[in-house]
Amino acid sequence: MAKYRIALDAMGGDNAPVAIVEGAKLAVEEFPDITVQLYGPEDALRPLIEGSERIEIVHAPEVIGMHDSPMLAVRQKTESSLVKAVLAVREGAADAVVSAGSTGALLAGGMLRIGRIRGIERPALAPVIPGRKKPFLLIDCGANVDCQPRYLQQFGLMGSVYMQSVQGVPRPEVGLANIGTEAEKGDKLTREAYALMSAQSAYIFKGNAEVRDVPAGDFDVVVADGFVGNVILKSIEGVSSLIMGMLKDSLRSSRRARAGALMMRPALRGLKNKMDYKSHGGAPLLGVNGAVVKAHGSSDARAIKNAVRQARSMLEGKVVEKIRDGLDGLSAKE
């Protein structure tokens, strides 16, 4: 019998349901110890999975769109693929849930339906982002604005556990996103969070992570208020696509440059892949009482497979249990 049961929202994302179903097939092929439950309209999904083993369909006729209010959708669209997939984890019918649908609805569903780990006040969204030296986890990326300092202290624990258990970093180094490196830098929130993070023994706090240096990858985990984390994430996305666009314009600016670009194509493609944070799978929602992964809205089959792998790694790495175990260390320095 399969060890892990992954609930997959078959109707979430730009390429649903085909890419989601194809991703499920790739995932069961790669991981013999999982089953995938596809949530969506039975008649739409059935023809897509013919002959596949370890993939089952759970009928869910409703779909949550990108324009639905997340809170309302979770409360009212109880027959939607996203809500039913989330509820499966709550009810013990599945071990983890993956969706490429509405981020807000998945957050709301995770928090309201699965619930928080006792002792964690705010679950947080935490994508792994490619840095120059190594990838880093940015937590929180938008689940919570107007954070309290102790939320940030808890984010550090959740991020550290994830990077250790799922990404295999032996001793993750945690930094606090800030506008300077000295302890007294920042606004009220970061100064108070700095003090709390310095006074705990649950993870390795390495001080302030100056935002300019964050993309270099000096830290394994970068902690921020959800507003600030979202600003960092979107600045990275915005500048990356700006530079890529300008680069393309430059390359087309002369015949000579075009010829050069043609010769450089493999190198440039490598660069593009390195910058493409989507290929790193989805973002875990950490702090809820289960494994929840938000796949990118534009996920293709490979990205969905990676997100399923990530959910499986969270189960195998016992992320929820380890976050729970680490909570004691937050209140006291060893």
Next chain:
Amino acid sequence: MAKYRIALDAMGGDNAPVAIVEGAKLAVEEFPDITVQLYGPEDALRPLIEGSERIEIVHAPEVIGMHDSPMLAVRQKTESSLVKAVLAVREGAADAVVSAGSTGALLAGGMLRIGRIRGIERPALAPVIPGRKKPFLLIDCGANVDCQPRYLQQFGLMGSVYMQSVQGVPRPEVGLANIGTEAEKGDKLTREAYALMSAQSAYIFKGNAEVRDVPAGDFDVVVADGFVGNVILKSIEGVSSLIMGMLKDSLRSSRRARAGALMMRPALRGLKNKMDYKSHGGAPLLGVNGAVVKAHGSSDARAIKNAVRQARSMLEGKVVEKIRDGLDGLSAKE
């Protein structure tokens, strides 16, 4: 007689005093209507300006270093080049001040010694940043953390006046940096600032500027709390240098790519210049009762000349007067 007297901190910045003095020479050459006052040790500066017209030296034996506490330095190092240059504006001996030295000390000096425009609660640092379509002013970039909503409303006015009077944008469009475009998006600060900015008639408020789209250049002015603005600025810097570094690595990765890169060199150099926000001069400190420009610490002579030009344009554009005139429009929608 020269129309504008610019006080220049000759000892501030990585390349002081030589690059500063050379910049002063370029500036007086380009602008016949200015004089430059060089603040610094007489004996160090005298040999550098021999034969120059419209450049005078004002002796200032002390230097404020990058490791001095800004507040203490402004209070105690009263014989420093930076403090004396700032005081010259306060006392009417100069019309504007430019420094490539400590940002913190220049901010503290500007606020404490020159003082605020009556009605402006927090002066703000506001560099012009290259965007894909057009450059934009990012205000505030770090002078104020923990802002109140009405500070942000005032930043909009100051930024709009600057872009109109100095950069020649006829009807500057002001956006509020946020993590989504809808009015209800963001944290407490941005939601309240959104309401205040919507309810005024001093400038054109175009709503939330989603951070991902900021580098595209859809807005002329982007308003943010100093912490968030600094995060945006440093993310842009960090990602730009990351991508440039990765690009360099890629180009060197194979003989074929190297050959291609050689052919593309002119196009790539154009791209680099476009991304180099330093060449756009310094950042004005808006909201103080005078023209104050912070030049980049690594400024060369050309950058210093550009910063002096900027100070001159602020005087010619009557930025202080226009900010004062605009204040009435903040409290009422026409």
